[in-house]
Amino acid sequence: MNFRLRTALYATLLIFTGAAAMLAWREGFYANTALALLVAVWISAILSAMATRQTAPVTVVMQTPDEAALREQKRLIAYLNLSPAPLVTLDREMRLWAVNRAARRLFAADDLIPSPPDGLVAAISATAPGQTTSVRMDGGHAAALAIADLDSGGTGGRIAALIDIDAELKVAEANALRDLLQVLSHEIMNALTPIASLGRTAAALMMDVKPDIAAARDAVETIARRADGLQKFSRAYRDLARLPPPDISPIELRIFVSDLQRMFDTRWTNGPNLTVKYDRAPQLVLADPDxxxxxxxxxxxxxxxxxxxxxxxxxEIQRLANALTLSVIDDGPGLSDAHRDRVFQPFYTTRPEGSGIGLTLARQIARAHGGDLQLVHTQPAHGARFELTFPAVR
Structure with missing residues (x-):
């Protein structure tokens, strides 16, 4: 829209706005009158600004091509020097050049890098454009490389960004070690607590005037099985630093359930009660018993x-189709939606004394057996139901 047409349009609007203000005043609509006057003032300001811009002289600063190129080059250099990542280029003669301030500081070179670290030139040359790789610098320093060609044909050399990952790797290693130690300590303490209780129970039985030899023998046999399982479990973690693959073997369900019931009753002598239902389960289960x-x-x-x-x-243990399902149901307070979504996250817990490892490890074990562990039901004040499922036939 040209200047004359816009001026005519705004002038017309100003006339109509003035007429509306007079009509509103005559009819007693004073609020409408004030609004119309404000619009008229706004339109007048627009017309004044348009007239000023139309009459103001225009100054054009002409630049020579060399001056424009120099200005653009300085701008790009400033941008590159702001990057904390060292940038280097590899030319067709396999020479390495420092591009920005970070690269010059890293390699102690103003422009050409006379003695680049071993493997850096080869890594830049061998990595496809758009891909990333890692390289060990002098002294074992680790860096990630992001590579791009300087032209579409790949004949004008390459540019690479070096990203320091040494600190991140050390943090990741420390976190992995911490997590491993927490898993080990959690499982060892969980296993040792009922074993210690069973040991005290067996000792107390033997101190009776008429000791219950059968009950004491059952307690000692349970201790021996669980201690042996804990030893193998800990040794596998020590040797592999990860959950070992399950050693599948037939498990006599009656003995498995009996051990769990006895450990539960010994661990919690007063208060919680455990009911076991396995009448719809097979006599033998194929899994890693420990x-x-x-x-x-x-x-x-x-x-x-x-x-x-x-x-x-x-x-509750039952076989459904070709799957074996072990369900643990409680009538406790249940879980809120916020906790339900995070219950299997490693080290997430709502209890101050909790470690947040148990459910995560249980799910890992289920998945190692080709199954899964799910929270299938929870409602506030109506408890929760966890289902561990894995194939019944292998």
Whole structure:
């Protein structure tokens, strides 16, 4: 829209606005009158600004091509020097050049890098454009490389950005070691607590005037099985620094359930109750006995800790189609939606004394067996239901 047409349009609007203001004043609509006058003042200001711009002289600063190129070059250099990542270029003669201030500081070179670190030139040359790789600098320093060609044909050399990852790698290694130690300490303490209780129970039975030899023998045999399982479990973690692959073997379900019931009753002598239902389960289960015991025990302990001393816990084992399902149900307070979404996150816990490892480890064990662990039901004041499922036929 040209200047004359816009001026005519705004002038017309100004006339109509003035007429509207007079009409509103005559009819007694004073608020409408004020509004119309404000619009008229606004339009007048626009017309005044348009007239000023139309009559103001225009100054054009002409630059020579060399001056424009120099200005653009200085701007680009300033941008490059702001980058904290060292930038280098590799030319067709396989010479390495420092591009920005960070690169010049890193390689102690003003322009050409006379003695680049071993492997850096080869890594830049061998990495495809748009890809990243890592390289060890002098002294074992680790860096990630992001590579791009300086032209579309790849004949004009390459530019690479060096990103320091040494500090990040050290942090990741420290976190992994910390997590491993927490898993180990958590599982060892979980296993040792009922074993210690069973040991005291067996000792007390033997101190009776008429000792119950059968009960003491059962307690000692359970201690021996669980101690042996804990030893193998800890040794596997020590050797592999990860959850070992499950050693699948037939498990006699009656003995497996009996051990869990005895450990539960010994661990919590007053308060929580455990009911076991396995009449719809096979007599033999194919799984790693030590890992499965650790997973189910973690679920039982989680149910008691979440529900408190008055909670009732049910362990239900059944075969559905070709899957074996172990369900742990409690009648405790349940979980809110916020906690439900995060319950399997490693080291997430709502209890000050909790470690947040048990459920994560139980899910890892289930998935290592080709199954999964899910929270299938929880409602406030109506408890929770966890289901561990894995194939029944292998």
């Amino acid at each position: 890992q499965l015991n650790a997973a189910v025990w973690a679920l039982l302990q989680n149910a008691v800790e979440a529900g408190g001393s008055g909670v009732h816990v049910t362990l």
